[in-house]
Amino acid sequence: MNAVAHQSAPQSLNADLTPPLSALQAMVESARCLYCFEPACVSACPTGIDIPGFIRRIADGNVAGAGRTILSENILGGTCARVCPTEILCQQACVRNTGEERPVAIGRLQRFATDALMGKGGHPFIRAAESGKAVAIVGAGPAGLACAHRLSLLGHRVDIFEARPKPGGLSEYGLAAYKMADDFAQRETSFILALGGIAVHYGRTLGETLDLDALSADYNAVFLAVGLGNPRPLGIAGDDLAGVEDALAFIEKIRQGVAAPILGRVIVIGGGNTAVDAAIQALCLGAGEVVMAYRRGAAQMGATAWEQQLALTRGVIIKPWLAPKRIVGEDGRVEAVQFERTILADGVFLSTGEVIEVPADLVLTAIGQGLRADDLAGLAIDGGRIVVDNRYQTGRPGVFAGGDCIKSGLDLTVQAVEDGKRAAQAIDRFIRN
Amino acid sequence: MADLRSSIAGITAPNPFWLASAPPTDKAYNVRRAFQAGWGGVVWKTLGEDPAVVNVSSRYGALLDANRQLLGFNNIELITDRPLDLNLQEITEVKRDWPDRALVVSLMARMEEAAWVGLVKRIEETGADGVELNLGCPHGMCERGMGSAIGQVPELVEQVTRWVKGATRMPVIVKLTPNITNILWSAEAAKRGGANAVSLINTINSIATVDLDLMAPTPTVDGKGTHGGYCGPAVKPIALNMVAEIGRNHVTADVPLSGIGGIGNWRDAAEFLALGAVNVQVCTAAMVHGFRIVGPMIDGLSQWMDDKGYRRLDDFIGAALGNVVDWNSLNMNFSAKAVIDQDLCIDCGRCHIACEDTSHQAIRVVAEGGKRRFEVIDQECVGCNLCFHVCPVPRCITMRSEDNGLPAMTWTQDPRNPLRAASA
Numbered sequence: 001m002n003a004v005a006h007q008s009a010p011q012s013l014n015a016d017l018t019p020p021l022s023a024l025q026a027m028v029e030s031a032r033c034l035y036c037f038e039p040a041c042v043s044a045c046p047t048g049i050d051i052p053g054f055i056r057r058i059a060d061g062n063v064a065g066a067g068r069t070i071l072s073e074n075i076l077g078g079t080c081a082r083v084c085p086t087e088i089l090c091q092q093a094c095v096r097n098t099g100e101e102r103p104v105a106i107g108r109l110q111r112f113a114t115d116a117l118m119g120k121g122g123h124p125f126i127r128a129a130e131s132g133k134a135v136a137i138v139g140a141g142p143a144g145l146a147c148a149h150r151l152s153l154l155g156h157r158v159d160i161f162e163a164r165p166k167p168g169g170l171s172e173y174g175l176a177a178y179k180m181a182d183d184f185a186q187r188e189t190s191f192i193l194a195l196g197g198i199a200v201h202y203g204r205t206l207g208e209t210l211d212l213d214a215l216s217a218d219y220n221a222v223f224l225a226v227g228l229g230n231p232r233p234l235g236i237a238g239d240d241l242a243g244v245e246d247a248l249a250f251i252e253k254i255r256q257g258v259a260a261p262i263l264g265r266v267i268v269i270g271g272g273n274t275a276v277d278a279a280i281q282a283l284c285l286g287a288g289e290v291v292m293a294y295r296r297g298a299a300q301m302g303a304t305a306w307e308q309q310l311a312l313t314r315g316v317i318i319k320p321w322l323a324p325k326r327i328v329g330e331d332g333r334v335e336a337v338q339f340e341r342t343i344l345a346d347g348v349f350l351s352t353g354e355v356i357e358v359p360a361d362l363v364l365t366a367i368g369q370g371l372r373a374d375d376l377a378g379l380a381i382d383g384g385r386i387v388v389d390n391r392y393q394t395g396r397p398g399v400f401a402g403g404d405c406i407k408s409g410l411d412l413t414v415q416a417v418e419d420g421k422r423a424a425q426a427i428d429r430f431i432r433n
Numbered sequence: 434m435a436d437l438r439s440s441i442a443g444i445t446a447p448n449p450f451w452l453a454s455a456p457p458t459d460k461a462y463n464v465r466r467a468f469q470a471g472w473g474g475v476v477w478k479t480l481g482e483d484p485a486v487v488n489v490s491s492r493y494g495a496l497l498d499a500n501r502q503l504l505g506f507n508n509i510e511l512i513t514d515r516p517l518d519l520n521l522q523e524i525t526e527v528k529r530d531w532p533d534r535a536l537v538v539s540l541m542a543r544m545e546e547a548a549w550v551g552l553v554k555r556i557e558e559t560g561a562d563g564v565e566l567n568l569g570c571p572h573g574m575c576e577r578g579m580g581s582a583i584g585q586v587p588e589l590v591e592q593v594t595r596w597v598k599g600a601t602r603m604p605v606i607v608k609l610t611p612n613i614t615n616i617l618w619s620a621e622a623a624k625r626g627g628a629n630a631v632s633l634i635n636t637i638n639s640i641a642t643v644d645l646d647l648m649a650p651t652p653t654v655d656g657k658g659t660h661g662g663y664c665g666p667a668v669k670p671i672a673l674n675m676v677a678e679i680g681r682n683h684v685t686a687d688v689p690l691s692g693i694g695g696i697g698n699w700r701d702a703a704e705f706l707a708l709g710a711v712n713v714q715v716c717t718a719a720m721v722h723g724f725r726i727v728g729p730m731i732d733g734l735s736q737w738m739d740d741k742g743y744r745r746l747d748d749f750i751g752a753a754l755g756n757v758v759d760w761n762s763l764n765m766n767f768s769a770k771a772v773i774d775q776d777l778c779i780d781c782g783r784c785h786i787a788c789e790d791t792s793h794q795a796i797r798v799v800a801e802g803g804k805r806r807f808e809v810i811d812q813e814c815v816g817c818n819l820c821f822h823v824c825p826v827p828r829c830i831t832m833r834s835e836d837n838g839l840p841a842m843t844w845t846q847d848p849r850n851p852l853r854a855a856s857a
Contacts, residue, residue, distance in 0.1 A: 031499040034825050037782030059499045098779040099826065 013254060013284045017178040017310075018082070018108060026112045030059040032096060033104045040093035041106060046409060046418045047074035051090060055109055067117025068124045070110055073421075075149045076142050078118060078188050079171050080414045081111035083179050085273070087306040089414070118187070123194040128155035133431045136161065136219040138206050141169020142413045143403025144225035145192050146420030147427075152197035154428045159219070161204035169227055170404075171413065173252045176277035178284075180255075207375025216398060220431040223423055224376075224386065224394070224401040225416070228369035234269065238327030239365070243334035247278035247366035254281055262287040264361030267337050268316075269293050269324050272302030275366035279316040282364070290316050291358055295323035295342055296349055319358075323351060327363060334363050371405055383407060392423035393430070400427055435738035436745040437731065439473060439712045441689050442604035442629035444562045446473035446535040446712070449702065449734075449746060450727050453693055453714035454478050454539035454565060454608070457724070459513055461523035465530070470724035471731060474535025476632075476714060479512035479567045480520055480556070481541055481579075482548055486511040494641025494651040494661060505667035506717045507641035509652060509659055511573045512541060517555070524559040537606065541567040541579045549593060550600040563603045566593060568619075569610035569635025572661050581635070584610035587622035594626025606691060609633040609675075611668075616675040620685045631679065632691035632714060634672040636662025665717040669695030673708055677757045680709030697726075699733030706746060707753035765847045766839035769816035769832040771795070771809045777829035780805050784820035784830060792819050 021029065033055040041051045049070050057066035070077040086092070086107040094103030117124060133156045137144045140162035148158040166172050168185035193200070204210045206226060215222045231246040233239060247268060253259040262285040268275045271294035279292045294301055297320045298308060311318060322339035329335045341354040370384050380387040380395045385407040392400045402408065402419030409415040439449035451474035452458050452467055459478040467475055488510050496505035513520055528536045538561045542548035556564055568590055570580030583589040590607065597605050607623035609616060611634040623631050638660050640650040650658030672694025679685045692710030696702050697718040705713050718726050743749045773784070773796075785807050788796040795813035799806040809820075816832060824830040844850050 028500060034781045034783065036780075037786035039782065040780065095779040095781045099777075 013177045013259075013281060014181050015178055016181040017176070018111075020115060021105070021108050021112045026058055026063075026109060029105050029109055030055050033059070034095060036095055039095065041090040044089045044093035045074075046089070046412070046414045047077075047080070047421065048418075049073045049077065049090075049110075051106055054113055055104065055106070058109060058113055063113055063116040064120060064124070066109075066113035070114055071117070071124065074414065074417050075146055075192055075421075076171075076188065076413065076417045077110055078114040078184065078191075079142065079180070080417065081107050081114055082184065083171075083175055084412065084414050085304045085306065088304050118191050123191065123196075125153055125195055127152055127195060127197055130157070131155035131432070133157070133220040134159065134218075135221045135223060135427060135431070136215040137223045137225060138210065138215070139163075139169060139225035139227060139403070140167035140189070140200055141225055141227050141403060141416065142171060143227075143416035143420040143423075144169070144223070145189060146417040147223050147225060147402065147424045148198045148420075149192050149195055150421050150424035151427060152195050154424065156197070156220075156428070156431070158198045160198060160200045161206075161210050161215075162200055162202050163205040165202050167200055167202075169225075173255055174248050174274070175255075176251065176281055177254050178280070179277075205375075207372075207377075212377040212399070216396070220398070221427045222399045223392075223420075223427060224379075224399065224405060225403040225420065226372070226376075226401075227404045228384075229372040230370040231365070232368045232370050234324060234327075234365050234367065236324055236326055238329060238334070241327055241329040241334045242332050243329070243361060244327060244363045244365065247274050247364040248369065250278055250364050251281065254285070259285060261285055262362060264288055265359055266290045266362045266364065267293055267358055267360040268364045268366055269337070270302075270366030270368075271296070271300070271320075272366060272368070273304070273307050275364075276303045276307045276311045276316070278364045278366055279311055280314045282362070283315055287362070291360075292316050292318045293322040293324065293337070293339060293358065294318070294320045297321060297344060322356060322358075325355065328357070334360055336360055337363055369404075391426040391430075392419065393426065398430065400430075435735045435743060437473075437735060437738075439746055441691055441711045442563060442606060444474070444535050444537065444604055447533060448473035448731050449706065449712035450730050451475060451535060451537075451691070451712060451714045452719060452724075453716040454567065455716040455720075456508075456510060457716060457719050460515065460520075461527050464523075464527050464536075467719075467724045467727075468527075468531045468534050471727045472534070472724065473712070474537065474562075476565050477520070477524055477536065477538045477561075479539040479541050479570070480517060480552060481512050482543075482552065483517045485514050485516055486574075488514045489654045491652040491654065494639075494658075496641055496665075496667060503665055503717070503721055505639075505641065505663055506665035506720070507639050507652075507661040507663045508636070509572050509654075509661040512539075512567070512570070517552075521555055521559050524556075524561055528560045528562075535563075536561050537563045537565050539565045539567050539608070541570065541574060543578050544583060544589060544593070546596045549596045553597050553601045553603075557601050557603055561603065563606060563629075564597065564601065565606040565608050565632060566597060567608055567635075568593065569608050569612075569633075570662065571610060571612050571636055571638045572659060581610040581612055584608075584619060584635070585613055587618045590619050590622040591626040594623050594628050598627035604629040606630045606632050608635055608693075610635045611671060611675060611694075612638050616678055617682050617685065620679045620682070620688065624685055624688050628688065630689040630691060630711075631685075632693055633675055633679075634668065634694045636664045637668055637671065639663030664695065666695045666697055669701060669704075673704060676705060676710055677708045677754060680751065680754045681757055699730045699737060702730060702734055703737060703749070704753075706750045708757070709751040709754045711746070711750055761844040763843065764841040765844055766837065766842050768835040768837050770811050770814045770835055771816070771818075771820050772831050772833045773807055773809060773820075774829050774831070775806060777826050778807060779826055779829075781825060782807070783823045783825065787819050787823045792817055796820060 035052045054066040054069040090106045091103040137160045167189045171185040266282045266287045268279045326338040336359045340351045386401045402423040403416040437448040454476040458475045492510045494507040538556045568584030574580035575582040607628040692705030693714040702713045785796045821830045
């Protein structure tokens with residue numbers, strides 16, 4: 001939480017939340033790393049980046065080498081440096097927490113190194129000899145890009161089919177602008193594609209302009225990295241009123257530069273990082289008051305303590321223990337949300353029956369997304385995710401899946417990257433057999 | 434409050450912290466500021482015969498740690514580059530204005546009696562408290578037959594000391610160079626020549642770093658560099674050893690000694706005094722931090738003495754010297770084992786990997802509830818101290834001496850020694 005206080009509120013939507021470290025800051029911070037042996041920070045990283053190794057390279061003045069060390073395990077290391085909840089991953093495991101209560105700023109050092117490497121131009125890795133094999137990837141988000149990069153590195157040709165007009169997935173459309181300043185998702189994608197061997201085809205949606213059977217027939221393997229395309233509906237009366245909007249769609253408009261200024265009061269329903277991203281950006285867009293309402297307590301929120309603190313210091317009003325019951329409006333337009341107060345009693349969440357009405361001009365729902373399962377040609381689905389085996393293969397031979405559309409770990413960019421990387425290794429073994 | 438008054442060869446000072454002959458003591462302006470800051474004495478930067486030398490640009494190299502903290506320092510500056518008369522006039526004025534501080538003047542000359550005698554006579558007229566013979570400068574001046582060119586030859590050390598002693602009533606301190614094979618040869622030569630005290634160490638021959646763009650040693654002078662004189666924290670262990678060698682050599686044991694080399698705080702100074710130095714000289718720390726650094730030095734030494742019950746410097750000067758022995762006087766039967774305080778352990782694994790890869794495989798890793806537990810295997814631990822030093826947490830790893838019931842036994846008595854003397 002210590003890192004929250006050093007920022008002032010973003011001046012604009014696109015101001016960098018956490019500015020890059022200066023060379024001096026990187027020197028001082030890298031010297032704090034104890035170069036631990038087989039440390040917990042590495043095990044805490046879903047992609048297993050050699051954290052002491054890259055930090056030692058920074059301290060040694062080999063910043064490009066530090067960047068390569070990071071990207072060799074996590075090709076989206078630049079995005080992860082910006083958006084990873086390091087406070088529950090690597091930095092939470094840093095031994096400097098013990099005794100000093102201040103971990104090494106691993107995320108910021110990672111950004112320092114990856115920025116420097118990407119700033120050098122070119123691409124740091126070289127493809128293996130052409131294998132003559134081709135893989136289709138559906139979705140150009142973090143999982144798809146990570147898988148494509150690794151497959152190409154291993155010598156395979158990759159075609160990515162992306163429904164949207166731009167690559168990046170949630171990096172481009174779903175994360176707060178202040179986390180991905182300066183068009184980073186697009187810059188990173190260009191950097192990844194500079195490896196070669198990867199073609200991206202836009203406007204291709206599975207079930208509409210793309211067919212899984214055809215892909216299976218035309219390619220040696222298919223990797224599905226379709227994410228979770230369906231916003232979960234509130235399912236309460238009034239959720240179809242004008243002024244009730246999906247938070248991700250709201251963020252997408254901001255990220256694509258088409259968001260309108262907000263006048264009035266905003267309620268964000270949900271307790272995850274997307275809810276925080278939406279709430280803070282609503283304030284940036286001019287909202288007079290932003291309330292983040294969550295049906296359980298702060299401890300149960302998906303948003304990390306750091307994110308909650310960030311929201312509070314930016315002026316978001318967090319109201320836990322409020323379960324949405326009804327959205328009320330007039331002339332088809334939202335005017336307020338009625339909540340029931342909840343409590344935790346003997347480990348069970350109960351409604352107290354007390355109804356609270358909070359006025360709103362805009363309601364943003366951030367209660368999660370679901371799979372667009374209708375277009376998946378009969379693949380097994382469990383808990384709303386595509387079922388895969390421990391090699392990322394679906395029930396259908398040669399069809400693999402990873403990222404948010406499967407259940408592999410935390411729903412984080414870094415997990416999607418790891419899925420993509422490991423799926424690529426599995427696909428490589430599959431198509432070489 | 435502890436009494437910090439100090440005296441060497443009859444030269445007194447309110448505290449044992451002197452500035453060494455070096456750039457900080459080149460002129461009255463600096464020396465007055467140093468005295469104002471509280472330094473007990475200064476050794477004025479080395480005087481030579483006119484015409485004064487000419488210095489180059491640039492002059493310093495440095496060994497830095499990852500945080501740019503200075504570990505070692507190197508210079509290629511020569512002696513004072515100001516006219517002799519100007520220096521002598523300023524010395525006279527400063528000594529007149531600061532009578533309670535020690536003001537010793539460093540000098541060097543070619544290997545001719547008249548040169549040394551001529552200089553020392555002029556210095557005596559200033560009212561300075563004493564002279565220090567610079568027989569150690571390892572760069573530039575030695576190429577002209579001075580500095581370490583003299584200090585490296587014991588016969589010349591003795592000769593120069595005798596010339597100067599014969600020419601002055603002032604106490605004579607001989608500053609020794611560490612760029613020799615055995616410090617005792619020059620220390621004994623100084624004593625034979627009549628030195629009232631010795632000071633050491635002068636700087637060590639060195640190349641601080643190599644500029645990998647210029648492909649030249651630093652400091653670079655128009656693309657070229659030369660070896661310089663190394664000082665700063667990194668040289669302290671070398672200096673401590675030489676100070677101890679002189680202190681425990683029966684020929685030189687009674688020669689008062691001024692300790693120099695990497696003294697950056699009170700603890701460093703206390704270590705030199707514990708090994709027999711009666712005062713210390715400082716340069717690098719002042720060059721890095723300014724003269725104000727003497728404040729924490731004085732205060733720290735005083736506090737430590739109060740805590741220990743030492744009322745004056747003599748109470749602990751030389752106190753550690755008796756415990757410096759030859760290797761073959763160590764107790765072969767002594768045994769210590771590393772002990773890891775599990776409550777302080779932060780799980781970095783440094784002790785384990787250091788021991789596993791480079792020592793005795795005596796620290797094992799035990800998985801314990803998601804955390805690792807590092808355990809010393811007593812049978813394998815030789816008490817080498819490596820883990821103790823690599824552990825980042827103070828007092829987490831300590832060395833516990835083990836009562837193994839064996840009597841003290843030196844290597845000379847050890848049956849495993851094929852050359853052992855008759856049993857004691």
